[in-house]
Amino acid sequence: MEQERARILENKEIARDTWRMVLQGAMAAKMEAGQFVNLAIDGFFLRRPISICEVIDDDHFVLIYKVVGDGTKKLSELCASQTLDVFGPLGHGYPIEEKEKEVLLIGGGVGVPPLYELAKRYRAIDARVIVVLGFNDADSVFYEDAFRRLGCDVHVATMDGSRGVKGTVIDAIDAAHITTDFVCSCGPLPMLKAVDARYQRGYLSFESRMACGIGACMACIAKDKQEADLYHRICKEGPVFPIGKVAFTWM
Secondary structure: OEEEEEEEEEEEEEEOOEEEEEEEOHHHHHOOOOOEEEEEOOOOOOOEEEEEEEEEEOOEEEEEEEOOOHHHHHHHOOOOOOEEEEEEEEOEOOOOOOOOOEEEEEEEHHHOHHHHHHHHHHHHOOOEEEEEEEEOOHHHOOOHHHHHHOOOEEEEEEOOOOOOEEOOHHHHHHHOOOOOOEEEEEOOHHHHHHHHHHOOEEEEEOOOOOOOOOOOOOOOEEEEOOOOOOEEEOOOOOEEEEOOOEEEEEO
16 A cells, blocks of 8 residues: 555546546556545545546546545545545455356445446456446436446446336346346445345445544444454455455444
8 A cells, every 4th residue: 555646637527426536646556446545635634435446557547436525525626637645555355256257246326436447357357247236316327338338238226216127236136137146246235235145155345434444443343244253344354355254233
């Protein structure tokens, strides 16, 4: 991990309250799918953890974030040519299982971005990639076409039925009769819990409130599902864990 002033090349809204930022920074060369970076925003004490969406090349990377408070609102106001204090890459990402010839990626809301780089890496080894994306409504949908351009089979679910299948990602999986059993997922806890209950093979990426991002503050602790006295730091041992590893009880 390292800290640097990354240059903003683009920062624009791509869906409702959802922004895509392209940055130039040397740390791109070390990034893996599923990792995140911590951003320092002027006027705010704590850094904001943001998942890495795409590694364009060794000097450029993409972040996608949702405006949910004052910090991310200020982040959305930054312009091209400005610089941003970036610390990373942090955490453990998704292992690339080269023996898997077919992969199901399940993303919900702001859990969608890290799956894009993961899809790129599986397509690079000629795996078939099926992507199921879940959003609240049509105005919140993003990257549907971007995944298709990678050659993925893409399915969308919205809770209000305004785009794709009405309901959850599980409803969309059932509607499309998807039988792939190796899964990688990222999104809100209720969605991850449903994926964890349904599948036995693959990985889940957990979202959690964080402070330091390196495991020192113990602010993002989760219990192990099997061992009663074992705990995991989402930012350090995670955010990606094997399915069935983490209990859905945050400390």
